[in-house]
Amino acid sequence: MSTHIWQKPGTHDKRSPCPALNVLANYGYLPRSGExxxxxxxxxGLQEGLNASSLLANFLAYDxxxxLGKLLDRTINLDDLNQHTKVxxxxSLTRKDFYFGDNHTVNPELVDLLLKQNIDGKINEDSLSNFHWIRLNHSKEFNPTLLYNNPQKFLSAGESSLLLxxxxxxxxxxIEIEKLEVFLKHEKFPEGWRKPDKAVGVGPVISSLRSFLKRYDQLEKGQKK
Structure with a gap:
């Protein structure tokens, strides 16, 4: 019997703004306490739970x-990732901006808006790019402390690339919207989903990241016309 059974986080368990890391902790691929x-x-955890290649998994862990400025530290807690502007x-696609309060707990309304960007019931590169643009424009209009430069742009593109x-x-x-809703809102692996058949390497992730950045630039140019 698999030891990786989903469990809801306890009251004192630590969680992060990253759905994937929270899912891995909820299944015990990472310490369930998040500490x-x-x-x-x-x-x-990234290798066993999501079939990341050894190179990709170790790069993501190191990075x-x-x-977080913790290269010399032996450990981190998941809620260390809540620190604004570091990770x-x-x-964000699923969290409110720091200016509005809770920047680390999933916001169901944002997930619903994301899912509305579906194309034939699925979320793909176009869907995520379009919703990123919606979120960014909202932040530009309503968040007076918005910080969005190249590091944040790369983070956003990288996260969407890893998700896909x-x-x-x-x-x-x-990703079918029903499955993505379960993953993002409930931080569970959806029923019927299985981890990648082939290890996910650095190359495909970088290629996808570059594609997202290209789409971001196209949306920006289109808005300026």
Whole structure:
């Protein structure tokens, strides 16, 4: 019997603004408490839970510690990622901006708006790019402390790339809205979903990231016309 059974986080368990890491903790691929996670535990969780390649998993673990300024620390807690402008950022797909309060708990209304960007019942690169643009324009209008420069732009594109490459790996980089809703709102693996059949490597993630950045630029140019 698998030991990786979904459990709802306890009252004192730590969680992050990243749905994927929260899912991994909810299934025990990471410590369920969300505390005292080493780089090797983080990398192993990404490999075992999402079939990230060894290179990608270790890069993401290292880069996460680096962005948090904790390269010399042995461990992190998931809620360390709540710190504004380090890994967490404004114009998130599923979290409110820091200016509006809770920047780390999933906002169901934002998820619903994201799902409305579906194309034939699926979320793909176009859907995520369009919703990123909607979120960014909302933040520009209503968030007087908005911070959005190249680092945040790359983070946003990278997160969308990872989402499609991990959760949409077996379905041509598309995700059915019913499955994505479960993953984002309830931080569970959807029924019928399976982790990528082939290990997700650095190359496809970078290629997808570049494609997102290109789409962002196209949307920006279109808005300026």
């Amino acid at each position: 005292n996670i080493t780089k090797s535990q983080l990398a192993r 996460g510690f680096r962005k 967490e950022h404004d114009a 490459n991990f959760i949409g790996a077996n379905t041509n980089l598309e």
